[in-house]
Amino acid sequence: MAYKVRVNLIGAYFGMFLSLSCKGRGFSVLTVESARKYGGFMETNVSAEKALQFLLGNCPAGGQERVALPDSLGRVLDEDIRAGEDIPQFDRSPLDGYAFRAADTLRAGEDNPLILEVIEEVPAGYTPSKAVSAGKTIKVMTGAPIPEGADAVVKYEETLEKGNTVSLFQAFRSGQNIVRAGEDVMKGQIVARKGSVVNPPLIGLLAALGISEISVFRRPRVAVVSTGEELQDLGEELEKGKIRNSNSYSLAAYISELGGEPLVIGTAGDKAEEVAVLMKRGLAEADVVMTTGGVSVGDYDVVQDAVRLAGAEVLFWRIDMKPGSPTLAALKDGKLILGLSGNPAAGMVVFQLLASPLIKKLAGRAEYLWQRIEVLLKEDFRKNSPRRRYLRGRLVWEKGTALMEFTGGQGNDVLSSLIECDLLAEIPAGSGPLKAGEKLEALLLK
Amino acid sequence: MAYKVRVNLIGAYFGMFLSLSCKGRGFSVLTVESARKYGGFMETNVSAEKALQFLLGNCPAGGQERVALPDSLGRVLDEDIRAGEDIPQFDRSPLDGYAFRAADTLRAGEDNPLILEVIEEVPAGYTPSKAVSAGKTIKVMTGAPIPEGADAVVKYEETLEKGNTVSLFQAFRSGQNIVRAGEDVMKGQIVARKGSVVNPPLIGLLAALGISEISVFRRPRVAVVSTGEELQDLGEELEKGKIRNSNSYSLAAYISELGGEPLVIGTAGDKAEEVAVLMKRGLAEADVVMTTGGVSVGDYDVVQDAVRLAGAEVLFWRIDMKPGSPTLAALKDGKLILGLSGNPAAGMVVFQLLASPLIKKLAGRAEYLWQRIEVLLKEDFRKNSPRRRYLRGRLVWEKGTALMEFTGGQGNDVLSSLIECDLLAEIPAGSGPLKAGEKLEALLLK
Structure with a gap:
C-alpha cells in the first residue's frame, strides 16, 4: 500500500506539472483533476502487468457445483481426483493368445516346439476357474485376466x-x-488436479474409475454493458452517423468460449446515470461487469461517473499500451468492473490481455495466464512504437521455428485482423520500425 | 480403381505366401481367409495416410441450417460472407478533438498558434449540420463523422x-x-469464407455488418457403439474380470468438442448379431458410426461380421502403425463405420488421427487436417519401432523452438497419457531407440 500511494503521488506531481507547462504537447492533464474530483488517488497509465495484477488480485472466489460426468466437458475441477482403484484392476492379456509359465518355454524353439495342454478358455469379462501349472495353458482373449500360475x-x-x-x-x-494392474493408473494416484479443465480423455479415465459425478467450479457470470449514443442494435435500420453494437456480441462469445456465462444487460447512451443503472444491474446479477465505450479522454466522465454513482472505487484508469490504453477498472463490494474501449479492436485486445485471464481465474482454472512464446517477425513493421504496442498476428511454423505474420491492419477499430489472430506480439516501448526476422515475445492465444 | 485392385492382389499374394510359410513368426494370416470368406478383397494393414484417404474420400456432404448470430459460436459457415457495407461506414474521428482544414495549419507552431472558430459540436451518433471552411472548426467526439470540408x-x-x-x-x-470509411472492412470484401469456424471477433464483425442470422453446416451426428462382454457401465458394482466402459464417454466428449452431436447407442456383448443391431440403429440415426472393441485378431469376426450383417462393405482392416493397428472402416449406403480398438489409448490415438479429421470435414470445416510441425524430442525414447509409431506428448517451448516431452506411458491401454497430450509425434517404421534432441514430425492436436 505504501508503494501504491507513493506511485500515485509521483503521478499526481507529474500530472500537475504537465498541466501547467505541457499544454499542446499531447499529455493528458486529467490525472490531478480526477484525483481532486473524486477525493482520492487512483492509478493512471499503469503497465499492462500492473493492470492485470489489480484484476487478478481482486478476483473473487468461484462457487462450486456437482455435474454428471457426461456434462463435465470443459468444466474446471474444484478438487483433486484420486484413483480409488488400479487401472487396469487386474493383470490382463493385451492380445488373444495362451497364458502359460515362461519357465516351461526355456528350451522351446522353431525346431523344438513346446506342446501345452489347453485346460480352459477365458473370454474378456470372465475369470479363469483353474490355475496354470507346468505343461498346461489357458486360452485368454484380449482383456481377459491372467490366470493364476501363468x-x-x-x-x-x-x-x-x-x-x-x-x-x-x-x-x-x-x-x-x-x-x-495399475499400468495406466495406480490406486491412490492423483489423476487430475483441482483447477484442470475436463477434457475427453479425462472423462474416459474418470468413467474407467467409476466416477459418475464430479465437483466443478460454477461458471462465472459476466455482465456486458455497452455505452454510446451512436450504438444501434442488429435488425434496426442504421441511422446516419450511427454504428451497430458489435462489442456486446463479440464479448458474449469470448465469455462463452472461456466457460463463462455472458449476461448481456443492454446499451446505455452517454449519460452516466443511465450507465450506472445498467452497471448496478450487472453487479447484482453477475460476478464481473464489463462495459464498452465511455472510457477515453473526453468520454472519461461517463463510465467514471457511472462507477461513482454505482458506489464503486476506481482501481486504475488508462494502461500504458497501444491499442486499448483507455481502460478502467473499479471494485464494488468485491466485484470487479472492467471498462473497455469502445473501439472494437482495442477493446478486444485488452479483453484478451486482461479479461481472459480474469475470467479463467474466476472459472477456477489453475492456469489462467496466456503462454508467452518467442517468435520471429515474418515481415517488417514500419511504425515507431513510443509506447508498448501489441500486434495482432498468426503463428506460422517454419521447420521447428515459430514465426508471426500479421493478420491485417493494426488500427484501434480494425476488428477483422482479430479473426485469425492467435498471437499478440509485444513491442517494447521506445522501439523503432522492426525488420522481418526480429525476435519478439508474444502471447499465444490458444 | 485399377490401382486399388492391384494393391489388393499384391496384399493377397503376400498374405497367401505368409500363411503357408511363416506360421509362428508373428504374421497375421487372416488376410486371405477373410478375403475368401467375404467373397472379395479388402485392404489390410494400410498406411495411416491411406486409411485417412479412405475415410475422407467417403465423407458424406453435410446439411445446412440457419442460426441466429449469438448462437453461432463454433459453428461452421456454409457460405462465403461478403460485407454489404464499409466498416466503418463513414470517415470518423478516432478521438475527442476538433476537425478542420489541414491547409489552415501550414504556418502553425508553438509560438504561432492558429486560432479557429468553433461552429458546432458533434457527439458520436450524430451528424454535423454544417461544413468546415477556412478558419472554422467543428468539435468532434470519438466516433463522430468527419464534417464536410474538414x-x-x-x-x-x-x-x-x-x-x-x-x-x-x-x-x-x-x-x-x-x-x-472501409478501414476495417470494404464493401464487397469477403469477411469470412465457407468452411471457417465462427469465433468471437467474427461474430462481432458480422454484428457490425448488421448480419443477425447466418447459414451454417448442420452438426454431424456420430453414433457410438461399444462392444465387449467385459464392459460394465458407470454406477454398477464392478464384477470380477469386468472393466468399466470408458470409451463411449471419451468418444462422446471428443465428438462434442469437434462440434458433432454424439449419439451413444449402447453396449453390445461379443455377438455379431447384437453388434449389428446397434450398428444398424446408428446407421439409421447418424452420419457416421463408431464402434470400439471387437476388431483385433481374435475379436476380428465380431465387428467384421456385424458389418456384413448390417450390409456394409469393408474398406480396410488394420493400419500399419502402433498403437491402434486393429482398426476397421466400412461403408453402407454412403455412411461410414469406423471400428476402433477397444484398448482406450489405442482407440483414442486412432480417433485423433482418423476420426477427428473426418468429423471436422463432415462438419464442413475447410481445414480438417491436423497441423504437422517439427519438434525436437526432449527426452530419450528407448524402444525400437519396427512399424510406424505415434508417441503421446506435450508441446513445450524453449526460446522459439518446439520440443516434445512425453505425457506418460505409451502402452495401448494407457489413457492417462492422453490427458495432457497435445502432440502426436511420428516415429518412422524401422527406427531404433531415439535420443533427446532428435527431430520428429508431429501432429499438433490443437
Whole structure:
C-alpha cells in the first residue's frame, strides 16, 4: 500500500506539472483533476502487468457445483481426483493368445516346439476357474485376466493349435505380453488436479474409475454493458452517423468460449446515470461487469461517473499500451468492473490481455495466464512504437521455428485482423520500425 | 480403381505366401481367409495416410441450417460472407478533438498558434449540420463523422479552448487523425469464407455488418457403439474380470468438442448379431458410426461380421502403425463405420488421427487436417519401432523452438497419457531407440 500511494503521488506531481507547462504537447492533464474530483488517488497509465495484477488480485472466489460426468466437458475441477482403484484392476492379456509359465518355454524353439495342454478358455469379462501349472495353458482373449500360475502370454497367431493342445516355437521371459494392474493408473494416484479443465480423455479415465459425478467450479457470470449514443442494435435500420453494437456480441462469445456465462444487460447512451443503472444491474446479477465505450479522454466522465454513482472505487484508469490504453477498472463490494474501449479492436485486445485471464481465474482454472512464446517477425513493421504496442498476428511454423505474420491492419477499430489472430506480439516501448526476422515475445492465444 | 485392385492382389499374394510359410513368426494370416470368406478383397494393414484417404474420400456432404448470430459460436459457415457495407461506414474521428482544414495549419507552431472558430459540436451518433471552411472548426467526439470540408483532427488535449475559439500549436497533414470509411472492412470484401469456424471477433464483425442470422453446416451426428462382454457401465458394482466402459464417454466428449452431436447407442456383448443391431440403429440415426472393441485378431469376426450383417462393405482392416493397428472402416449406403480398438489409448490415438479429421470435414470445416510441425524430442525414447509409431506428448517451448516431452506411458491401454497430450509425434517404421534432441514430425492436436 505504501508503494501504491507513493506511485500515485509521483503521478499526481507529474500530472500537475504537465498541466501547467505541457499544454499542446499531447499529455493528458486529467490525472490531478480526477484525483481532486473524486477525493482520492487512483492509478493512471499503469503497465499492462500492473493492470492485470489489480484484476487478478481482486478476483473473487468461484462457487462450486456437482455435474454428471457426461456434462463435465470443459468444466474446471474444484478438487483433486484420486484413483480409488488400479487401472487396469487386474493383470490382463493385451492380445488373444495362451497364458502359460515362461519357465516351461526355456528350451522351446522353431525346431523344438513346446506342446501345452489347453485346460480352459477365458473370454474378456470372465475369470479363469483353474490355475496354470507346468505343461498346461489357458486360452485368454484380449482383456481377459491372467490366470493364476501363468506369467507370460503368446499371441494366437504365433502358435499351432491341434485338438486340445497348442505348440509354441520360442522362449518367453516372465511378464511377456502381460499388462500389469495399475499400468495406466495406480490406486491412490492423483489423476487430475483441482483447477484442470475436463477434457475427453479425462472423462474416459474418470468413467474407467467409476466416477459418475464430479465437483466443478460454477461458471462465472459476466455482465456486458455497452455505452454510446451512436450504438444501434442488429435488425434496426442504421441511422446516419450511427454504428451497430458489435462489442456486446463479440464479448458474449469470448465469455462463452472461456466457460463463462455472458449476461448481456443492454446499451446505455452517454449519460452516466443511465450507465450506472445498467452497471448496478450487472453487479447484482453477475460476478464481473464489463462495459464498452465511455472510457477515453473526453468520454472519461461517463463510465467514471457511472462507477461513482454505482458506489464503486476506481482501481486504475488508462494502461500504458497501444491499442486499448483507455481502460478502467473499479471494485464494488468485491466485484470487479472492467471498462473497455469502445473501439472494437482495442477493446478486444485488452479483453484478451486482461479479461481472459480474469475470467479463467474466476472459472477456477489453475492456469489462467496466456503462454508467452518467442517468435520471429515474418515481415517488417514500419511504425515507431513510443509506447508498448501489441500486434495482432498468426503463428506460422517454419521447420521447428515459430514465426508471426500479421493478420491485417493494426488500427484501434480494425476488428477483422482479430479473426485469425492467435498471437499478440509485444513491442517494447521506445522501439523503432522492426525488420522481418526480429525476435519478439508474444502471447499465444490458444 | 485399377490401382486399388492391384494393391489388393499384391496384399493377397503376400498374405497367401505368409500363411503357408511363416506360421509362428508373428504374421497375421487372416488376410486371405477373410478375403475368401467375404467373397472379395479388402485392404489390410494400410498406411495411416491411406486409411485417412479412405475415410475422407467417403465423407458424406453435410446439411445446412440457419442460426441466429449469438448462437453461432463454433459453428461452421456454409457460405462465403461478403460485407454489404464499409466498416466503418463513414470517415470518423478516432478521438475527442476538433476537425478542420489541414491547409489552415501550414504556418502553425508553438509560438504561432492558429486560432479557429468553433461552429458546432458533434457527439458520436450524430451528424454535423454544417461544413468546415477556412478558419472554422467543428468539435468532434470519438466516433463522430468527419464534417464536410474538414480533412484533419486535433486531439482535445493538444489544444487550448477559449470561448468559442480553439488554438492549435502545430501543422497537420491532410488525413491526420481520421479513420477512413472501409478501414476495417470494404464493401464487397469477403469477411469470412465457407468452411471457417465462427469465433468471437467474427461474430462481432458480422454484428457490425448488421448480419443477425447466418447459414451454417448442420452438426454431424456420430453414433457410438461399444462392444465387449467385459464392459460394465458407470454406477454398477464392478464384477470380477469386468472393466468399466470408458470409451463411449471419451468418444462422446471428443465428438462434442469437434462440434458433432454424439449419439451413444449402447453396449453390445461379443455377438455379431447384437453388434449389428446397434450398428444398424446408428446407421439409421447418424452420419457416421463408431464402434470400439471387437476388431483385433481374435475379436476380428465380431465387428467384421456385424458389418456384413448390417450390409456394409469393408474398406480396410488394420493400419500399419502402433498403437491402434486393429482398426476397421466400412461403408453402407454412403455412411461410414469406423471400428476402433477397444484398448482406450489405442482407440483414442486412432480417433485423433482418423476420426477427428473426418468429423471436422463432415462438419464442413475447410481445414480438417491436423497441423504437422517439427519438434525436437526432449527426452530419450528407448524402444525400437519396427512399424510406424505415434508417441503421446506435450508441446513445450524453449526460446522459439518446439520440443516434445512425453505425457506418460505409451502402452495401448494407457489413457492417462492422453490427458495432457497435445502432440502426436511420428516415429518412422524401422527406427531404433531415439535420443533427446532428435527431430520428429508431429501432429499438433490443437
